Amino acid sequence: MMEPLFDKVAVIGLGLIGSSMVRGMKKRDLAATVTGFDGSAEVRARADVLQFCDVIAETAEDAVTGAQLVILAVPVGAMAAAAQSIAPYLADGAIVTDVGSVKAAVVRNVASALPEHASFVPGHPVAGTEYSGPEAGFAELFAGRWCVITPCERSTDASVEKVVALWTALGSTVETMTPEHHDIVLAITSHIPHLIAYNIVGTAADLEDVTQSEVIKFSAGGFRDFTRIAASDPVMWRDVFLNNKDAVLEVLGRFSEDLAALQRMIRWDDGKSLEDHFSRTRAIRRGVIDAGQDTADPDFGRYHGDSD
């Protein structure tokens, strides 16, 4: 039997991502003990019933004491407070990592809150579903998926190696980039798609001439899958937009400009330009398929493979 990667791991935040990491680590014996903590007493109670952690701690102090690795799995806007709450109790040389969907802001807010002896390895598993909470987690959420690591001044080589080993063991492929580059790549591939999905569902709800029951009935025409990502956790996404403001506003500006150009083509009956644009995007779609990054099933990134 292989030695576990860590003796004790603490996971702060037991929602979809945190609880999936615990389940994945326990399933693969990556840690001798996993202690979970959540700021909400109600979530702690639900996690306790589900029994996926070895221990549910009642305080952040109890959770991190003696842990070699501490994983911050809270919304991006709660990262600074979470880092402050664990800082005084971190074991000597402890590694802290996070799973936030925004990286530059997290590096700014978390690194400065941690003691000198600890290292910090910012991370972002590009995985998720539209469900939230400890009940929604599952061990294979990260299998076959990408995880981005964005080393900062507080990341030692040894700590990066350990965190990469963890994600690799959970089934992910790790890619390294700067926090700033991560934030612009994710703005276009994830943040703007979510914003648009949230927006169109709101627009539909406000149309006076179309009933909600009609929207629901005919949603198979394309709308349905927009509602899916618009069901994602509101607090998590509020924090993503507030903390990745510059990249989101930059990409959103381009999106709106491009949309105005399409709108003008429609208004002026410019069929040739419309067809050219639609043909071009179709070619890009083929690129996604050819690169093996998609199957015939739309899945918002769920893992379909066999997990055992």
Place this chain on the structure above:
Amino acid sequence: MMEPLFDKVAVIGLGLIGSSMVRGMKKRDLAATVTGFDGSAEVRARADVLQFCDVIAETAEDAVTGAQLVILAVPVGAMAAAAQSIAPYLADGAIVTDVGSVKAAVVRNVASALPEHASFVPGHPVAGTEYSGPEAGFAELFAGRWCVITPCERSTDASVEKVVALWTALGSTVETMTPEHHDIVLAITSHIPHLIAYNIVGTAADLEDVTQSEVIKFSAGGFRDFTRIAASDPVMWRDVFLNNKDAVLEVLGRFSEDLAALQRMIRWDDGKSLEDHFSRTRAIRRGVIDAGQDTADPDFGRYHGDSD
């Protein structure tokens, strides 16, 4: 054995929808003979190889001669020409129907081209995939899906009844509304989602700082499923936007206004309003699920049930 609904049916246009209708009718013995025709000699040759029609006609005249039902399954912009090409050869009392995604413009263009003795029943099966052409069709495309019928001045009660019977036999549930109302309902549930999907794929391709390989790699964060609907047939969609201009521009104007409001919330750090908006759209998503209009699998309207 049940009597077939029709003795001879002609299908003009053998792409995804037309070829799926032929397959569905043959599988269920709804017509004694189905004759197919397509304006493209190359598509006719491919359909001939696939053998889903009883006969592939070499001209529109041969296709419709003696048919009790003629189905126009061509892009919306080609409907007028298709109607003109069959008009002189229609059997006495023939029923003409169509499958266009826009209805008011089709009613305007087709009804006037048909002879007095024929009736016209505009229809729109809300079904499709991102694939095109005769190879992409399958008999169960319409099973468990909605079909909208929008009767016009040229629709007799008897002809509407026949067309409703056809769609019901193909497994669809039929809803009747005016062409104008159809066009606004579909603008929000289908046309605008497609336009936005086409648009965001173009925006992503034009970002200087993000490579196409990065967009593809991290597309699981939400972008991937936008590329799917952006792979739909360019000519079909060009025609939809040009022919449903008023409703599309109206709904698009509202969408852009709403998006500008979200953009402003982000710029001014208005977390409370963002969270409220995201919570509201989440509730609408629950409505879609509660109404039984969705399963756990995103599918852009594909039929997952057992077909036999």
